[in-house]
Amino acid sequence: MNLTTYLRAGYPGLVVISSEEARAEAEIAHACTSTKRKLHAWSSTEGLVDTGEGRVTPCSDPLEALQQLDGLFAAENPQHVVLLRDLQLHLDQSDPMLVRRIKDTLRMAKTNGHALILLGCRLKLPAELEHEFTDVDFDLPDTTQLGTVLDGILKSAKLKKVDEVTRESVLQSALGLTTTEAENAFALSVVETKAIDPKVIAREKARTLKRNGLVEVVEATTGxxxxxxxxxxxxxxxxxxxxxxxxxxxxxxxxxxxxxxxxxxxxxxxxxxxxxxxxxxxxxxxxxxxxxxxxxxxxxxxxxxxxxxxxxxxxxxxxxxxxxxxxxxxxxxxxxxxxxxxxxxxxxxxxxxxxxxxxxxxxxxxxxxxxxxxxxxxxxxxxxxxxxDLPDALERAAIWDIVIARHGRKPTDFDTVVLARACEQFTGAEIEAVFIDAMHEAYFEGKEPGPREILEAITRTVPLAQLMDGKIAALRHWAKGRAREAASHPTAAKPTRGRRVQSMN
Structure with a gap:
């Protein structure tokens, strides 16, 4: 985070967006120390706190807190930084008095070399303030910062330091987590395995990201x-x-x-x-x-x-x-x-x-x-x-081989060349759906699926290529000259066994 640079440049209004309040505040405190500024922090529960002297001024309302800064931001005082926590909750209420007061305070801060820093999980400023504040990037912790958390867990659990290879694997597995989330994952690994296991960390990261609902880690088992x-x-x-x-x-x-x-x-x-x-x-x-x-x-x-x-x-x-x-x-x-x-x-x-x-x-x-x-x-x-595009006859025959084998049957027991010809214009997903349909019919009759059940399932299935023939033709027309063909489809080729083609989308 380049907060120190912004403070030295005299930016009066800064925004730090992060769910890691403790780590962000530690970075802000470090920036204030390196620029020799006094740090004050406000929240609606604690009021305005002088972090250096511990002096507290009770004021739950942000407008009241900003009024307290008139004396603090006087020209003869040392340079100060005031951290405002969760101000977004008050800005959501569209209070014109609060907006006006923030603008006045920023003008005073700019004149006398002070700064306001807004800290929260989100921030959408009203139009009157959009150009008054500058966003400061606050990245998720890197391997060095996560390594500090890991060392703390190892020390508290009285475990020996892991070897360099395992340590690197653990830290790579934890990338993308906040320090709190990483600490929880490390602690869980100690409880479950009595050690720091990269697989446990990766599993917990997948769960955490999925719970957040935006991105999820997917295990890549194919090549x-x-x-x-x-x-x-x-x-x-x-x-x-x-x-x-x-x-x-x-x-x-x-x-x-x-x-x-x-x-x-x-x-x-x-x-x-x-x-x-x-x-x-x-x-x-x-x-x-x-x-x-x-x-x-x-x-x-x-x-x-x-x-x-x-x-x-x-x-x-x-x-x-x-x-x-x-x-x-x-x-x-x-x-x-x-x-x-x-x-x-x-x-x-x-x-x-x-x-x-x-x-x-x-x-x-x-x-x-x-x-x-x-x-x-x-x-x-x-x-x-x-x-x-749609698979050709060669690919459909091989898709049948894979689908049949995937469901526990021998492809050599079926004439997949005939099946490939019978399901022209079928996608791989539709071929698998056909075989599953045939399996249901055969199971109900107490036997193994055979050519009759499969061909009947093909007959009952209307492929997407027929239902959306106009859209597919338009897509092919659009792609010609605009996109590269993913496959070469020789028109005269005849289907043969042995070519491995995946069937699912």
């Missing part, structure tokens, strides 16, 4: 070898798998920004996102963009900031955004539908994609690319855009 077909896409990813290494950084190679995969539902887009993390050997975070948008003023912007902060703290990592068009489709009409919230969030996300410095590889998938704003698709946001 590019688990995907058949999509050979062009796999070659592109293989060529960038080493771009996050130290040698690539020394070479001067910038980290890849991301990948946009568009195509027909059920054709393997989401699986590719998971396989990317496995191929790059990086953690995988899944973001539900719909959850970013909140009903409280300023919440959506704060949620996006939290997502970016978490991803950059865990970096290098893969950030997977599924069906991204659902999150940004309303940004064009945002001004008349939600007061411009969607447009602001969309703009912030685009700016981050364009300018991000941390190695966060974004994999976004979309079914209906027509809903995405044009500026989202231009070069510079993503490194490449691929189009995934």
């Amino acid at each position: 590019l070898s688990d995907i058949g077909g999509l050979n062009h896409l796999k070659e592109w990813l293989t060529g960038r798998a080493g771009a996050f290494s130290d040698s690539a950084k020394t070479y001067g190679l910038p980290a890849p920004k991301g990948l946009l995969i568009v195509g027909i539902p059920g054709t393997g887009k989401s699986l590719t996102a998971k396989a990317t993390a496995g191929a790059f050997e990086l953690p995988l975070l899944r973001l539900d963009m719909g959850r970013v948008f909140g009903g409280i003023v300023g919440q959506s912007e704060a949620n996006l900031r939290s997502v970016i902060q978490t991803a950059e703290a865990i970096a290098p990592c893969v950030l997977w955004i599924d069906e991204i068009e659902k999150g940004f489709s309303g940004s064009k009409s945002s001004g008349s539908t939600d007061g411009g919230t969607s447009s602001r969030v969309f703009g912030s996300f685009l700016s981050w994609m364009q300018e991000k410095q941390k190695p966060v590889f974004v994999v976004a998938t979309a079914n209906d690319v027509s809903q995405l704003p044009p500026e989202f698709l231009r070069k510079g946001r993503f490194d490449e855009m691929f189009f995934v």
